[in-house]
Amino acid sequence: MDINHLSAALARVSDPSFDSVELFYASHPGWPAVKPVPAVGKSEAAREEDEGKTPPRKRQRIHIAVFDSSFNPPTRAHLAISLTSYPPRTSLPSITSSAATTTSTSTCTSANVDEPYTARLLLLSARNVDKTPKPGDATFVQRIEMMRLQALDMEENVGVTATSAEAAPAAMVDDSAGNVAVAALNHPTFVGKSDILLRWLRRQRFTSSPSTLQQDSAPAAEQDPEIRLTFLIGTDTLLRLFIPKYYTPAPRLGRDMDAHLRKLFQEDGSDIVVAHRGASRQAREEEERFVFSQPACRDLVASGKIRFVQEGEVGEAEREMSSTRVRRALLDGREAEARLLMGKRVGEYVVKEGLYRV
Numbered sequence: 001m002d003i004n005h006l007s008a009a010l011a012r013v014s015d016p017s018f019d020s021v022e023l024f025y026a027s028h029p030g031w032p033a034v035k036p037v038p039a040v041g042k043s044e045a046a047r048e049e050d051e052g053k054t055p056p057r058k059r060q061r062i063h064i065a066v067f068d069s070s071f072n073p074p075t076r077a078h079l080a081i082s083l084t085s086y087p088p089r090t091s092l093p094s095i096t097s098s099a100a101t102t103t104s105t106s107t108c109t110s111a112n113v114d115e116p117y118t119a120r121l122l123l124l125s126a127r128n129v130d131k132t133p134k135p136g137d138a139t140f141v142q143r144i145e146m147m148r149l150q151a152l153d154m155e156e157n158v159g160v161t162a163t164s165a166e167a168a169p170a171a172m173v174d175d176s177a178g179n180v181a182v183a184a185l186n187h188p189t190f191v192g193k194s195d196i197l198l199r200w201l202r203r204q205r206f207t208s209s210p211s212t213l214q215q216d217s218a219p220a221a222e223q224d225p226e227i228r229l230t231f232l233i234g235t236d237t238l239l240r241l242f243i244p245k246y247y248t249p250a251p252r253l254g255r256d257m258d259a260h261l262r263k264l265f266q267e268d269g270s271d272i273v274v275a276h277r278g279a280s281r282q283a284r285e286e287e288e289r290f291v292f293s294q295p296a297c298r299d300l301v302a303s304g305k306i307r308f309v310q311e312g313e314v315g316e317a318e319r320e321m322s323s324t325r326v327r328r329a330l331l332d333g334r335e336a337e338a339r340l341l342m343g344k345r346v347g348e349y350v351v352k353e354g355l356y357r358v
Contacts, residue, residue: 021200025182060225067232068123077321089304117176126186136358149345152241180261191264229270328354
């Protein structure tokens with residue numbers, strides 16, 4: 001997509017009335033479905049004959065890891081988090097025994113199926129709570145381009161064990177990292193993002209080009225894929241998830257925070273995976289204190305609807321990295337330090353564009 005088309009698409013997304021998703025990059029035209037692997041050494045006729053003998057497929061299950069961030073700029077921490085696996089249900093002291101606490105969200109269904117991710121999505125929102133663009137920030141066009149560069153880094157890490165901190169976390173990266181897309185929408189809350197994404201995914205199918213969408217005319221219900229979203233967030237975002245002031249009455253979403261959370265976790269069936277922000281013991285203790293202090297959060301952790309990235313998947317160095325550190329380093333003229341905090345592609349782009357110098 002050239003710069004003019006990209007700018008026009010982002011102008012559509014920036015319109016407060018925009019109620020869909022704009023796709024800017026996908027690993028293959030059929031994303032988020034798993035990329036088909038062509039049969040090797042067979043003629044077209046032989047492949048068609050084999051397909052005719054294949055029994056009807058089961059309903060396809062699509063599990064998308066959605067990493068929603070400001071990407072201002074993407075850092076090695078962003079890359080590490082975006083490559084993490086779907087974790088098992090969290091086992092924190094006294095959490096499971098506390099699930100009996102009665103709250104308006106405690107009736108949410110348990111996420112007892114530990115299905116791995118099948119696709120990944122890097123998502124930018126034109127509106128994010130407490131994230132007002134500042135002078136010197138990268139434009140939305142520049143952020144989308146940096147997200148695309150991160151997606152390329154993710155694709156290169158499929159099926160490899162990282163040996164360097166820059167490349168990926170220490171764990172094996174699964175194939176879903178190679179099934180990645182970059183998109184944008186316009187809603188500040190996760191329940192709104194979940195609602196928009198699910199409606200968009202269910203009514204659209206990809207055609208010959210990742211940037212071209214075609215509405216399914218009459219899909220058979222039994223052939224529709226089962227779509228599940230998991231949002232990857234940081235601890236600071238988890239804290240905001242339970243602040244009532246961020247939830248205003250809205251059609252489809254609910255009248256207050258409790259209704260919004262029921263919509264997100266029950267009706268949409270979406271869940272949350274939290275990446276620990278700091279590497280210190282104090283940061284972890286503060287995180288656990290918050291979980292215990294919020295009955296709704298405690299119940300969601302106990303039910304498996306809120307989980308935490310497994311130890312070792314994001315290195316200690318990456319957990320201390322942030323976009324703010326990059327911007328400050330560049331503003332102070334410490335370019336070499338800033339580049340160490342970013343992937344090679346993103347770092348080269350930031351320097352070439354002269355970003356974050358004012």
